[in-house]
Amino acid sequence: MTSPGPLQGVRVVDLTAMVMGPYCTQIMADMGADVIKIEPPQGDNTRYISVGPAPGLSGVFVNVNRGKRSVVLDLRTDAGRDALRALIGTADVFIHSMRAKAVDKLGFSYDEVAAINPNIIYTNCYGYGRRGPEADRPAYDDTIQAECGIPAVQEQLTGEANYVGTIMADKVAGLTALYATMMALFHRERTGQGQEVEVPMFETMASFMLVEHANGAMFDPPLGPAVYPRTVAPNRRPYETKDGHIAALIYNDKHWNAFIEAVQPTWNSDLYATLERRARQIDTVYGLVAQTLKERTTDEWLKLFNELEIPAAPIRTPDALFDDPHLAAVGLFETVQTPHGPVRFPGVPTWFSRTPGHVRGPAPELGADTAAVLHELGPTTTDAESAAGSG
Structure with a gap:
């Protein structure tokens, strides 16, 4: 596991929380990027939503934030905002999951960030795109599943409206944010130009659902409803x-x-x-x-x-994946030693002949890297305690 990964040298300032954005930046970290996770003093809520070996290290958080560095900044304070601006000056990517009006209020809109670092890739992870009437609505996986038609399709299949048993919208949108950010970085490599990227969950999942379900509704005049019959056939089941x-x-x-x-x-x-x-x-x-x-x-x-x-x-359970002989043979799982014991991560599913990715390390304790990361910025008037809101 000595490969630096294809994203070695890329620094990501990560203001995302929950799953969509952190899943995107987790993959960047696995691929060698230096992902600096900016957290408020109370931490990302995902730290507390499931079981874990210590407070603030739930299983969901540990998995989607592995290999990152945690920096606590209180962005309600001048010191916290100054520290973030200094970090932005060193970054290749700035990614956040706040609603537009919230990030604008803090003073970190694209225009303000690009004024600090014109070449930066600035990725917005929203519920709804800014150009539509729902731009300021909050969104979570369940609500986006509902709006993009998943419970309705499940009802056709089973007779009862249900969500699917995985946070599909968060993960699909996270993967979309990843490829969109990588495309923007590729463009910058060719031209030197930074740019703003927007990845709304609703639009992403509408596009995802309509890959097959658009079907006859795509045509003018329509040749049938927006549904792919095979996937909603009542007898389609194990x-x-x-x-x-x-x-x-x-x-x-x-x-x-x-x-x-x-x-x-x-x-x-x-x-x-x-x-x-x-x-x-x-x-x-x-x-x-x-x-x-x-x-x-x-x-x-x-x-x-x-x-x-x-x-x-x-038919297997998710538990069975940990003992699957094929997954063992290809080395999907990686065990990482942490201060709280070993963690067996589902690792990188892709393979590169020259620059393979791997799990870079455990998920960080809240604020564990604040002092070290701010020290890397050189002499400043902002110390870690005041930036974190504890000084």
Whole structure:
């Protein structure tokens, strides 16, 4: 784990909290960036939302803030704002997750930050884009899931409106903030020009949901509703077997023909002979397959599907991922020693031949790096205690 990573030398001043922004900057840290997490005196709320080995180090916080440095600044004070301005002068990226009016009130709008550092990449992580009527509304994962149609789609699928069981909006928006920031950095490498980037959760998730669900609604005149029928078919669910459940997708014609030849179900007919025909009656197809898969055990079906190269998998829990032999073989998990004991992180899922990333270290204690980071800025009139609001 000696690679400096592809983002070595990039300094990120990170004013994000919760998950969307911190997930973005966590990946930057894994890839070698120096991520300086600016926290208020009470810390990021995510420090306190789940179990952890010590107060202020919840599992969620520890995972999305690993490898960063924590600097406490009270931005309500002149000393705190002065310290942040000094840091901005050394940074490549400034990223925040405050609403526009809040960051403007503090004096750190794009124009004000660019006046300090014209080449900086300034990334806004918002709930809603500033050019729309909802610009100042607060947003969280649940509300954005609701607005972009996830509970409505779940209702079509299961008969009951529900969120999906993961904070999808936060994570998708975090990944979007990452690629948008990287694109802006790439442009700067070519031209020397900094710029402002905006990543709103609602617009991001609307685009994400409509990748497949736009479907017939994209056309003028519309050719159908905004829904991709396969994903909301009531029979699209893990298949019941003799002794459990299995996930399988017998989808394209190659897989379908191999399955029909091997299993020889009684319902084989021209009605389902092609992907186009199956797609028009996909729920019926799922139902027929479901009845057939009840006839054998999960292991029997997995063996057959593997032989036929049909995508299939057993149903597992998130806990099982920690013991998955494939993930172990590729080295996804990295154990990091911390003052509170070892932490087994789900590490970097990507692979680079020359500059691989890795978990750079544990998540920081609140304000652990305030004095050291401010000292790096050189002689100033701002000391750590006054900047943090404790002096």
